[in-house]
Amino acid sequence: MNKLATAHIWLDDQGRAWIDDTNVKVIEVVLDKIGYGLSPEETHQSYPDLSLSQIHAALSYYYDHQAEFDAEIDRQSKEYETALAGQGKNTPVHQKLRAAGKIP
Numbered sequence: 001m002n003k004l005a006t007a008h009i010w011l012d013d014q015g016r017a018w019i020d021d022t023n024v025k026v027i028e029v030v031l032d033k034i035g036y037g038l039s040p041e042e043t044h045q046s047y048p049d050l051s052l053s054q055i056h057a058a059l060s061y062y063y064d065h066q067a068e069f070d071a072e073i074d075r076q077s078k079e080y081e082t083a084l085a086g087q088g089k090n091t092p093v094h095q096k097l098r099a100a101g102k103i104p
Contacts, residue, residue, distance in 0.1 A: 008057035
């Protein structure tokens with residue numbers, strides 16, 4: 001693990017940013033901000049084990065590396081959409097519902 005000079009943030013061997021002394025990735029806090037518009041205080045309610053300084057550090061790290069984070073978020077979103085489209089209407093849940101006569 002590589003320690004950074006940035007307080008509260010460290011990078012793992014794959015270069016992912018984590019909040020120190022937690023099992024929370026910076027991108028998780030970022031996604032809550034982007035997806036739900038959560039303020040740091042609202043994020044603290046969702047992650048009570050994180051201090052406000054850790055949350056602010058995560059957001060600061062995001063803004064310092066926004067292009068890379070946004071590219072990763074876009075990549076993950078496209079990967080999700082591709083996987084979802086690949087499932088179609090023949091997932092195990094669809095099969096059970098079809099067998100039960102609940103869907104055509």
